[in-house]
Amino acid sequence: MEKKKMPHSMKRYETICIVNPDLEADSLKEVVTKFSDLIEKLKGYVVKINEWGKRKLAYEVKRFDKGHYVVLDFCGLPGMVKEFERNLKLDDRILKYLTVKIDEEVDPEDLIVKEQEKEDKIQGDQNQSIGDQNQSITEK
């Protein structure tokens, strides 16, 4: 029996991966681009990539006590997560990963626009706060 497929029922997921801490900055970037490209290849949309940098792990994972945390926020069709996780598993540089569903039925293009607006807002606020600080300094 064929599964019912709705044309616009994309879901929002978040994958958090622990990447090998011994990697250089270049190869870390390569890993991130590799998997963000893979999401697009699987007909998903990358919403946001958040790198936390090197962090201490609460317990050893594959004999490492530190790891680079990378959070991939993306939208995709439900079937793609399986394929995506399979690829994560194949890569030696990924020590561990976790995928969580954040939202059901989202419009990816709308989301990306919203996310960018948010970032612009944050940057605007930062500029403003810096301006405020400058002002307070000059007032003093």
Added chain:
Amino acid sequence: MPIDRRSKRIFIKHKTCRFCADPSQKIDYKESKTLAVFITERGKIIPRRISGNCAKHQRVVALAIKRARNIALLPFTTAKVRMKDYREF
């Protein structure tokens, strides 16, 4: 001598769920610092009767802690770390 019963009475401070009190506070498995409040030194989840969370938020907190454990943000247990510490002495 009569016992002063009033002084013996234990006063229990009424605990309120901090997530109900402040709805802007969100529970996220990525924020290990806020979740760390709800685990013991050994890494166990603190029960509702002690933490004061309401049932709804305790469920959310418990799920978040379990997710955080899975991705090594929080420990499952700290027993191994202690063993290591002992070995160093």
